[in-house]
C-alpha cells in the first residue's frame with residue numbers, strides 16, 4: 303500500500319523551453335544577464351542573476367538551505383558544475399570526508415578532494431556540510447584490522463585524533479557535521495537496536511557519545527548531527543528503527559552529550575508506506591529533545607511500483623509531498639539536501655541503471671517534476 307497525500311500533482315515535465323523561458327524572464331529583470339565577461343565566462347553580476355533562478359534563491363529568501371551531495375571529480379563537468387552553482391547554496395562532499403578517502407594510512411590525512419569542493423563552494427557562495435566522522439562503511443582496511451586487535455584505549459585515541467584533526471582542518475568551511483552515521487540496525491540481535499560495527503566492537507555503545515564529545519571539544523561552535531535512514535518507513539522496520547533512535551537520542555541527551563540535530567537521510571522508495579502519525583510523533587519527540595530535524599540525503603526510487611511512467615511519476619510526486627508534509631508537521635524544515643543533484647551522477651546508478659535515482663535534475667540536467675514538487679511543497 304502506498305501512503306499518499308490527497309492532493310493530486312501536476313507531473314508535467316519541465317522542458318528545456320520552460321527553463322529557457324524562465325531564463326528569459328529573469329533576463330528582463332536582470333538586464334546584465336546574457337553579458338559575458340571579457341574571458342567568455344560569467345560576470346559576477348551574471349552569476350548572481352543566474353543563481354536567482356534556482357531552488358537556492360527560494361531557500362535563501364527564508365534563510366534556509368537547499369543543497370546536494372557532489373564528488374570533486376564531477377566539478378570537471380562544466381555543465382553539471384553550472385547546474386550546481388545555480389541550484390544549491392549547500393554542498394556535502396559525497397565521499398571525500400569518509401575515512402577511506404581521508405586516511406590512506408594511519409599516519410596520513412589527504413584533504414585534496416575536500417579542498418576542491420571547498421574552493422568551488424567558496425566561489426559560489428555555498429556552505430558545506432560535513433559527512434561523516436563515524437560510519438561502519440567506507441573505512442580503510444588498515445583501520446578495520448587495527449580495531450580488531452586494538453586495546454580499548456588505543457581505539458579511543460584513534461577515534462578522538464581523527465575527529466579532532468578533521469573537524470579542525472575543515473572548520474573554516476564546515477560548521478555542521480554528521481558525527482555518527484547509521485548506528486542503528488533493527489535487524490541486529492542487540493536489544494538496544496545498535497548496529498554491530500567496528501566501533502561498537504572496539505569501544506562498546508559509548509563510542510557514540512564519545513564521538514559527539516570529541517567533536518565538541520575540538521570546536522564547541524559546531525552543530526552536531528546524528529544521521530540515519532529508514533526512520534520514515536511505515537512498516538515494522540521503521541517502527542523498530544524509530545524506537546531504537548529515540549532511545550539513543552534520549553540516552554545521549556541524558557548523558558549530556560553535545561548533539562544538536564537529527565538528519566533524516568530520506569532515501570525514499572515510493573512503493574513503501576510512510577510512517578504517518580507514528581513518524582510525525584517521533585519527530586515531535588526528537589524536537590522536544592531540542593534537536594533540529596533536517597533532510598540530508600533525499601532521493602527517490604520507484605521500487606516495485608507498477609504502472610506506466612507517467613502514473614509512476616505522479617505517484618512519486620504525491621509521495622514526496624506527503625513526506626514533506628509529515629516531516630514539517632511540527633516545525634518547518636530549514637535545510638534539505640538531495641543525494642546528488644542530477645541523475646547523471648546518482649549513486650543509485652552504480653547498482654542498477656533501471657532503478658535510477660530520482661533527483662531534481664535528470665541525466666541531461668533538465669529540471670524534472672521533483673524539482674517543481676520541492677519548490678511547491680517546501681519553498682513557496
Ligand code: XIL
Nearest residue numbers: 396397433440483531567599641649
Ligand atoms: C554513498 C556514495 O553515494 C557512494 O558513492 C559510495 O560508493 C558509498 O556511499 N548513506 C550515506 C552515504 O550516508 O554516505 C552513502 O553514500 C549513501 C547512503
